[in-house]
Amino acid sequence: MNIEKLALSIASTLLLIFFSLILYGAYVKNIDLPTCIVNVKPFEKDTIIKISENKYEIHYIARQFSFFPMEIKIPKGSTVDIYITSPDVLHGFHIEGTNVNLMVIPGAITYYRAKFENPGEYRIYCHEYCGLGHQNMMGKIIVQWD
Ligand code: CUA
Numbered sequence: 471m472n473i474e475k476l477a478l479s480i481a482s483t484l485l486l487i488f489f490s491l492i493l494y495g496a497y498v499k500n501i502d503l504p505t506c507i508v509n510v511k512p513f514e515k516d517t518i519i520k521i522s523e524n525k526y527e528i529h530y531i532a533r534q535f536s537f538f539p540m541e542i543k544i545p546k547g548s549t550v551d552i553y554i555t556s557p558d559v560l561h562g563f564h565i566e567g568t569n570v571n572l573m574v575i576p577g578a579i580t581y582y583r584a585k586f587e588n589p590g591e592y593r594i595y596c597h598e599y600c601g602l603g604h605q606n607m608m609g610k611i612i613v614q615w616d
Pocket residue numbers: 534535560561562596597598599600601604605607
C-alpha cells in the first residue's frame with residue numbers, strides 16, 4: 471500500500487469517527503444548539519403602558535431593522551421604564567440627546583428608567599452593527615408640552 475492510500479484511509483476513518491460522534495451527541499445524548507426564543511410573552515409584541523400621569527412603561531422590540539414601537543408620544547416630565555429585547559441579533563439603543571445607551575441582547579431583557587424633562591423629538595439609533603439595514607434602524611420619542 472502506498473503512502474497516499476494510507477493517508478487517505480486514515481483521513482476517511484477519522485472523518486467517519488467525527489461525524490459519528492456528532493450524530494451520537496445529537497440523537498443519543500440529545501445535545502442541542504441554543505436558539506433564540508421568539509414565541510414567548512416579552513418577545514411577542516411591543517407595548518406602551520400608561521401607569522399614571524407622566525409615568526409609562528414601554529416594551530420595545532428591536533428587530534432587523536427597526537424599533538417597535540417606532541414612534542411614541544409622551545408628555546414632558548414623563549418617567550419611562552424601558553424594557554427592550556431582540557428576537558434576532560444584537561442591537562444598540564441610543565436615545566439622541568440623552569444618556570440612554572443600551573445593549574439589546576437576543577433572548578434577554580434590558581431595563582432602564584429614563585426621565586424626559588424637555589419637550590422635543592428624540593431620535594433613537596441602533597449603535598451596534600446588526601446587518602445590511604443597520605444604518606436605517608431608528609425610532610422616535612416625541613416629548614410634548616403637556
Ligand atoms: Cu440594529 Cu444595528
